[in-house]
Amino acid sequence: MKNKETSSISGAEAVIRSLLEEGVDLIYGYPGGAIMPIYDELYKYSDSLSHILTRHEQGATHAAQGYARTSGKVGVAMATSGPGATNLVTGIADAQIDSTPMVCITGQVASHLLGSDAFQETDIIGISTPVTKWNYQITKASEIPVIMAKAFYIARSGRPGPVLIDITKDAQFELLDYTYEKCKGVRSYAPIPTLDTAQVEAAAEIINKAQKPMIIWGQGVILGEAEEEFKTFVETSGIPATWTILGLSALPTKHPLNFGMVGMHGNYGPNVLTNQCDVLIAIGMRFDDRVTGNLETYAKQAKVVHIEIDPAEISKNVKADFPVLGNCKESLSQLTVLVKHKAYNQWKQRFTDHMKIEIEEVIKGDTLPTKEGLTMGEVIIGINKYTKGDAVIVSDVGQHQMIACRYAEFVQSKSNVTSGGLGTMGFALPAAIGAKMGAPDREVLAVIGDGGYQMTIQELGTIFQNKTAVKIVVLNNDYLGMVRQWQQLFFDKRYASTEMTNPDFVTIAKGYHIDAQRVTKREELDQAIKTMIASDQPYFLEVCVEKEANVFPMIPTGASVSDIRLK
Amino acid sequence: MSDFTKYTISIYTENNVGLLNRISAIFLKRHIDFISFSTSQSEIPDVFRFIIVVNMTESGVRKIVQQIEKQIDVIRAFYHTDEETIFQESALYKVKSSSLFEERQIQNMIKDSHANIVTVSPEFFVIEKTGFRDEIEALREALAPHGLLQFVRSGRISISKEKMGISEILNTFNHKIKTK
Numbered sequence: 185m186k187n188k189e190t191s192s193i194s195g196a197e198a199v200i201r202s203l204l205e206e207g208v209d210l211i212y213g214y215p216g217g218a219i220m221p222i223y224d225e226l227y228k229y230s231d232s233l234s235h236i237l238t239r240h241e242q243g244a245t246h247a248a249q250g251y252a253r254t255s256g257k258v259g260v261a262m263a264t265s266g267p268g269a270t271n272l273v274t275g276i277a278d279a280q281i282d283s284t285p286m287v288c289i290t291g292q293v294a295s296h297l298l299g300s301d302a303f304q305e306t307d308i309i310g311i312s313t314p315v316t317k318w319n320y321q322i323t324k325a326s327e328i329p330v331i332m333a334k335a336f337y338i339a340r341s342g343r344p345g346p347v348l349i350d351i352t353k354d355a356q357f358e359l360l361d362y363t364y365e366k367c368k369g370v371r372s373y374a375p376i377p378t379l380d381t382a383q384v385e386a387a388a389e390i391i392n393k394a395q396k397p398m399i400i401w402g403q404g405v406i407l408g409e410a411e412e413e414f415k416t417f418v419e420t421s422g423i424p425a426t427w428t429i430l431g432l433s434a435l436p437t438k439h440p441l442n443f444g445m446v447g448m449h450g451n452y453g454p455n456v457l458t459n460q461c462d463v464l465i466a467i468g469m470r471f472d473d474r475v476t477g478n479l480e481t482y483a484k485q486a487k488v489v490h491i492e493i494d495p496a497e498i499s500k501n502v503k504a505d506f507p508v509l510g511n512c513k514e515s516l517s518q519l520t521v522l523v524k525h526k527a528y529n530q531w532k533q534r535f536t537d538h539m540k541i542e543i544e545e546v547i548k549g550d551t552l553p554t555k556e557g558l559t560m561g562e563v564i565i566g567i568n569k570y571t572k573g574d575a576v577i578v579s580d581v582g583q584h585q586m587i588a589c590r591y592a593e594f595v596q597s598k599s600n601v602t603s604g605g606l607g608t609m610g611f612a613l614p615a616a617i618g619a620k621m622g623a624p625d626r627e628v629l630a631v632i633g634d635g636g637y638q639m640t641i642q643e644l645g646t647i648f649q650n651k652t653a654v655k656i657v658v659l660n661n662d663y664l665g666m667v668r669q670w671q672q673l674f675f676d677k678r679y680a681s682t683e684m685t686n687p688d689f690v691t692i693a694k695g696y697h698i699d700a701q702r703v704t705k706r707e708e709l710d711q712a713i714k715t716m717i718a719s720d721q722p723y724f725l726e727v728c729v730e731k732e733a734n735v736f737p738m739i740p741t742g743a744s745v746s747d748i749r750l751k
Numbered sequence: 752m753s754d755f756t757k758y759t760i761s762i763y764t765e766n767n768v769g770l771l772n773r774i775s776a777i778f779l780k781r782h783i784d785f786i787s788f789s790t791s792q793s794e795i796p797d798v799f800r801f802i803i804v805v806n807m808t809e810s811g812v813r814k815i816v817q818q819i820e821k822q823i824d825v826i827r828a829f830y831h832t833d834e835e836t837i838f839q840e841s842a843l844y845k846v847k848s849s850s851l852f853e854e855r856q857i858q859n860m861i862k863d864s865h866a867n868i869v870t871v872s873p874e875f876f877v878i879e880k881t882g883f884r885d886e887i888e889a890l891r892e893a894l895a896p897h898g899l900l901q902f903v904r905s906g907r908i909s910i911s912k913e914k915m916g917i918s919e920i921l922n923t924f925n926h927k928i929k930t931k
Contacts, residue, residue: 309769309772310772313769313772313773313776314773314776314780317823318823318824319769320769321769338823368928368931369924369927369928369931370823371765371826371920371921371924371925371928372764372765372823372824372825372826373823373824494821495817495820495821496814496817496818496820496821498817499813499814500814500817
């Protein structure tokens, strides 16, 4: 319904009212010169719209991402022109590659100064173009309602992504006759391809013929809010299912048909058996190189069914023999009706056999260590004990991330928040702030390495100021562990610039009045985790882990998924 | 490299200032050079058309076109081989006027190559030639010994033999929006 009421208000106020129209009640940002009129309006609207002041604009984007990932809503980040805007770029790129709905609003110098190298002028439209789903510069206040509506529509529809709106300072001051209408469509943009029944039937036919089918699901299941449809499809068909890092948590860890993670540090069976299955059913995933290893030897024996919303992903990396374009919520429902149930007992046994090998060769050492040094794996297992799998785990990037995704247990969806595609170190701490605000009733744990933690450590200030009850677990090995592992394996142990002399993290946390504890011995770990989980405040736990431990299994770069190494 | 072919990419877009940057970024990211590039109004009011010529594999050009189509302000994108399109390029040649009168063969060259004289002044004259790249190049090479003062060639313009169906896409959209 069109809102018939019009009134003359400033562009800045129109921005705030547009946000409210879109159901936004929380934004992350950092003020500055070119966005001051909007901040002035925020002050007036502070009862209905909360603004979280992060300690760096990058933190605002990651917090908005974390918020989007746990709430399913569009995250909003705001910054001033120039450095404020450029500091958003990493978070925008992260949201683009991980399909996170986000709207970023930047202030810009007044329109008469554009192109004059004015103070804090930067071409953020040009800079952000390759990493946004859409972007637009507003120079007239009258454009604000229409463009804001379009921004939110584009960010959240179809395959979601980040949108950046740059607003000149004069447009923020200028008056307009404000009326707001939600965007119903953009004529050059078809967010969801129309489902073709013939494609579904063809896919069902090949699936029903399969003897050794395998599912790989990705984040599309979560973004499409298709968890129930997906679970029904898996259970109806009886097909073993495996996940990409961003698909994690869409199906409970202990579901009998959940056979683990594919990819570089995924599980042994899913990787090896990718090259033995006869039908590979990819659902809402994009065959990232970290999933496929060498494409020349990837699943060549299999017929590939690709259920996907984005036409550009079809046959981009892996040829789709049976593409099914559309929203997987709808396509999975239709497919479920057509697939026959089979037990696939012998085939599933292959996964189980591989898992037995992995348990002996890798998992026992990771989770039930007999050596003196603490392992990252036993910390995650310790966390599972107290969260019962019902926590949001936000991980950063590196060894701890792989360990967290391998061993953390999940009982509900939207519980795994990590930087998958871009691999942004520094993501987790600010993302955890957003994740907690997006799911305030849930336990939110950030699992971070000592390297990534120091990239955005200043966000402890945001946590302290807002009393955001996130639990921060730093797995400290005094190394940039994943890079060190590669140096050990592929660069003859030449540890170039990977060893870190770290500060006293507990003292730093306490400086922000955050309860903090350091664990160095195995016998202290359980109690420390228990204390942390029991706290209803922000809590910092540093666990000093084995310095030179490696993450296995591992598919070395350029190797085939079936050549995954166990040691 | 033998499976590289010349493809003409046609893109129908909204008239958006940022779009040129967005489209060229898709090529830049993949380290692909344009052979030629041109843009103009299309047959539909407020709809623009880009014509980009590239040398790529079929699989490469298909993926590029998928990425282009994915852009919000792109209505549709297509790729075609030379056989599937009618295409031309245009060129202007500036030559000293004295050559025109003193060297008889220049007048023959213009006639033989179906070029036109656009303007003549006491100092120089300008020839226009529309055609295929090799014809334009042949005239340039022929004129070169007579003192070519300036030469410029346009990007390819191209019309597909197959139907593009852009109006249908836009009409379907308008219908959907009205019924929402």
